Amino acid sequence: MAGHLVQAHTQLYNVAVGTTTYKHGEYIQPVVGPRLSPVANFTTDEIRCRNTNGVSPKTPYLSVKAGVEFSVVWRHHNDSAEDNMVSPSHRGPCMIYLGKVETNPDDIKWFKIYELGFNKDTNKWCSDVARDNHGKVNVVIPKDIEDGKYLLRTDLLALHKANVVWGAQFYPNCVQLDITGSSNKFLDPPPEFVSFPGAYKSDDPGIFYDRRKDKGLNYVIPGPKVYPPTKPT
Incomplete structure (x- = not known):
């Protein structure tokens, strides 16, 4: 039974910049304990990157240019077509954050650069969309930020048990990036900064939720607003 449950879970498997995909685990921080296990208690340090670290000294930084398309790929165990990123039952939103590296990880100011929840027209959650795309989600590294070393935090939230308090399952992972070529300033208004732990509460409507x-019709994605804000069309 335990093995079956693990097969339902997920991990950040690799990353890509444009058409260049890096090998499994490169630039991704290691996690504490089983690499596929979720974080249920989001008041602990593990909600940050599924570990208790800030920067992982043994993990190199990937040099990327601000403004490029960056891809993250969730998988179970390998990159085969048969290896689903997560069980179809573990449906929910995806979120991606950036946080500039600080000596004390508690001082990192995180801001959200991507989110995708439920699409009423297609009847699909972000997890469904990512599974259809072999676990891949694309995001643009914002141009209007500061150069420097960052953690890119990915988070997939499974809502199948979220109808009870502490039932939501978070699958965070962090990638270590060295971002250059930015405008070296934020837009006005600047990002809405949050802390991990601290950004989520047990009664948030996107966390305590009966899917x-x-x-999905009234679902509200937890956390701050996405930066930069979407321009009206």
């Missing part, structure tokens, strides 16, 4: 009852 089967609401069917």
Whole structure:
């Protein structure tokens, strides 16, 4: 039974910049304990990167240019077509954050650069969209930030048990990036900064949520607003 449950879970498997995909685990921080296990208690340091670290000294930084398309790929164990990123039952939103590296990881100011929840037109959650794309989600590294060393924090939230307090399952991972070529300033208004732990509360409507009852129709993705804000069309 335990093996079956693990197969339902997920990890950040690799990353890509444009058409260049890096080998499994490169630039991704190691996790504490089983690499596929979720974080249920988001008041602990593990909600940051599924470990208790700030920077991982043995993990190199990937040099990327601000403004480029960056891809993250969730998988179970390998990159085969048969290896799903997560069980179809573990449906929910995806979120991606950036946080400039600080000596004390508690001082990192995180801001959200991507989110995708439920699409009423397609009846799909972000997890469904990512599974259809072999676990891959694309995000643009914002141009209007500061150069420097960052942690890029990915988070997939499974809502199948979120109808009870502490039932939501978080799957965070962090990538170590050295970002250059930015404008070296934030837009006005600047990002909405949050801390991990601290950004999520047990009664947040996107965390304590009955997916089967609401069917995604009124779902609110937890955390701050996405930066930079989407321009009106």
